[in-house]
Amino acid sequence: MTQEIKTVPFTYEALSQLEMKEGILELQIGPAHAGSGHMRILAWVEGDTVVKVDPDVGFVHRGVEKLSEDRLYIKAIPMVERPSLVDTVNANLGYVIALERLLGLEPPPRAQYIRVITAEISRIMSHLYGIAIYGIFMGSSTVFMWAVADREPFIDLLQELTGARITYSHIIPGGVRWDLPKGFADKVEVALRYLENRMKDYEKVWINNPVVVARSAGVGKLGAEDAIRLGVVGPNLRASGVKYDVRKNDPYAAYADFDFEVPTFKEGDSYSRLLIRVEEIKQSMSIIRQALKRLPEGKVIYEDYYKRMSPLMKEIYDKTGRVKFTLMLTSLSPPKGEAISRVEGGRGEMFYYLVSDGGKNPYRFRLVTPSFRNLPYFTHVMPGHKLADIPVIYGSIDYFPPEADR
Amino acid sequence: MPCAALVRLPKAINLEEEGSFYLGNLDQVAKKAAQFIKSNKIANKMITWGYSYSLWPAYLVTACCGTELAAASGPRFDLERLGFLSYGNPRQSNLVVIDGTLSIKMAKVVRTVWEQMPEPKWVIAMGACVLDGGIFWNSYSTMLARDVIPVDVYVPGCPPRPEALARSVMMLKEKIKKQQAKYLQKGLSGEAKEEASVEQRAIRRPR
């Protein structure tokens, strides 16, 4: 029952020559509005159909790139996590990989596996938060409450590992700061089994709900070649039929060792964007299980850094498996050069570009987040739909404004 | 000029000329009744109970602490137990929760939302960025909450834990009780209401 919506994505020229007829009403779906996050959607509406949309972003812009030029290399880690606060491990992982490519060091395999486990748990949490926002934008507070509740067991897992609720700063150049506590593996298994049962409830109440299908099937369609032309990222790209996942195409950390398949759908509408997030949660669960089964032994910090630790630090590390911040990490100054790193975050590909001039502070740090790459959905895909479809498309692309504004 | 207006009617309908029914000077009557209610002990206790158990925040998510506000209104730290129902519209709400960094663009929106809200209103400023800068303290586009609107309760943390947010709502309840009790000692003077609840602050440029 997917209705055919004439939404051939407009090219930018066609949009800019749109003359304002007298019947068009300009709606400011502003920041203080239940249907838009921290941004203002300027929508020109004629009757009930949307004629033109112009997203007004930048309400949460704090200038992470400029501030990182004023701080040490290691201090950029908490600042990189704050924009994508719902998916902090992947944000942290991308920056540290770029830094390690500058320094030219490779963390031990056990640290790589722990990075993959925490990254996949963070991906599950990010997808659940996306489903929650999608639910509240469509008017169902039940799914919002369920998804926010189902995030809590995973928050507890990483809180037990690192001590913080969502801002972990767990990954440092050379490895990770904490080794896995005892009994972590079966706690993870309990959480994963809990989520599997909950997914059955989601199927019944939300995914096969006739009103959800009626509202989101066929809405916000984006074909494969248009998705490539506009450069959108992440699950939205795979929902449009393009088989691209940085973990498969350009494997980082230890992703080459695991076999997982990249789900894709062809329709590219809001309903398939919801289904693909459910599929990816299943894939992440299988990756976590494989990683926990084949977790190698050994150190959690780079061999050379371990040797340069002071005896007290070594003793703390051997007893508790905790890497204390040594002076060496704060006086990090990589050689002159540049490095890029790409990480598949929960919402899509995070791009990092680090230029260093040999000093203590990064010379130039460029961060492009997936939500910023998904902005063309507003200008190109939304025109032509009904006013009630704006929150549906906005919720389905899982757009998180602080991450887009950095 | 004791006008017998029913309520502050616009000029179009002026009851005086057409010889309207004269109900006595309603402005004074209304003002006296309001002050009587505010200074009566039982009525004051009832109003305080009503205000403190029905805090509806305006739907204003300013920055990344919004995830913790969502987690706080989620099932685990359910804030609806305390009567904290997030109801989108500023007209019907009496609380603003500033969660996270206030950029200059967002400060204008927060100021307009705050001015749109009806009179007894309170502000919870959540997160280190609005207290004293947080980790974006020297950014060129952020401001502190106290420069924009008068804040009642600060919640430290980056992001603060949902339990801290629940505790801030409880602290706001105590503050409302103290604020309302001030009317009792101050007796019938109207200025107490003005000075107690709202300090008018203009927007200042970032220093």
Add this chain to the structure above:
Amino acid sequence: MMSFLYFIPNSWLPLLESAFYALIFPGFIAILLLAFFIIWFERKAAARVQMRYGPLWVSKRTGGIIQLLADMIRFSFQEFIVPQGADFIPFVFLPGLLLAFSVLPTVFIPIGPDYSRIFPSNYTLLLAVAFTLVIPVYLVVLGWAADNKFSFIGALREAYLLISYEVPFILAITSAFLLYGTLDLVKIVGIQESTLPGIMLNPIAAIVYVIAVIRATGRVPYDIVEADSELVFGPYTEYSSLMFGFVMGVPYIELYSYSLLFSVLFLSGWAPATGIGFLGGLILPGIVTFVKSVIVMCFLVFLRAVYPRYKLDKAVKAGWSWVFYLALIALFLSAVVSRILW
């Protein structure tokens, strides 16, 4: 009978009795208490489905049942803002009018076999339905009075949905009328007691009636008019203090009068409890109908926890397509059934 009222002159008794019905039992006080209960039940049931407590700390022992009292106190002691551009007279006086008109249908709906003594007319079904149609018109005017883009769009949506769902609603009422052959609700309940309750006789009419009620009172799949994620709060965006309390209460009072009509029309009203006189003839059967309508209301209110929001153009299309055909089938069915029965 009623010897304890010896001191009141006999000429005042009927007046007092009808005042009792209008004000106390199925009238104003019962509705206010029921509105308190229903809103609390809606938030609590939705919270229970979402694995959390609902409003609790207001009164811990009774599970937060007086949460709405706190809300109402806050509303009444809040500043009432009249925006500059708003049209003053309709903006200020319409919510009160809405509240008054939404209570009106309950006057015509009988709650006992002796009700014909209180309101002797054999067109009560017609009158009850007629007064339920007045409220949407006020809603559209209210949307236009507030000077706010979202209110305009909300009022426009109310007009669309009103037209597309009133036709099936009227068809459902006529199929009930065709089924029982009379417009007097007291006789209708008499017929239902002798044969089967209305919902068994013509289930399709009951379904169409429920769908129209969900649309009319804006329950969740159809809360398109005040959709908070598209239009901030539809026609009620600009209302602040006590006026918002009225406007928020009107759908619940409408829901009460619709479900009262539903229990009388389809659930054979006061079936088991029939009797004569004040106590047996009106109070006991009244309580039975009241309980039945509260159960219907709880079902309708529970939908908030199940469904997301429906889209306007799909809702209007559905109103004119399958809901309309369903109503026609109901009409045909009641014709056949009434031919068989008598």
Add this chain to the structure above:
Amino acid sequence: MLSNEQLEGLGKLLADKAKVAYNARSNLIRIDVQPEALKEVALRLRDYGFDHCSSVTAVDYPKENRMEIVWHLSSYSKPELSRYTAGLVASVSRDKPEVASLVSVWEGVIFLERETHEMFGVNFVGHPDQRPLLLPEELMGIWPLRKDYQLKKRREDLFKKGGAAS
């Protein structure tokens, strides 16, 4: 690892116009190009397989009075090419940073170029609308990401009376 003949193939493709270098550790192919030949090289790269642009940014070198504008390209459709990122670099003088906009080549660059314009003051010729995207109107024109823009709040007024940490 990018094999040598692939590198030569790319070099021959852009023979006269651009210099090609390969950074093994982060799979980055750096293509330095003259600003005049930018559009033409971009079209060739797109046909070669780089079908979308991941990031547009600029790096400011005040000492050498030049500014490098970098387009990072990657490939969705060709799996073997998607391992590598091509960094298309055009360096312009600092006092008049002007460069051709590549919106006609990759449409996804609209918002990226708009952000670089408001952060660095680089004028992208041919860009449909260079309005401010992230910055408010008052901060338009201070080009915050340039090296000569100093952050106003300094560490010392952190500890001043009434400062953030006092």
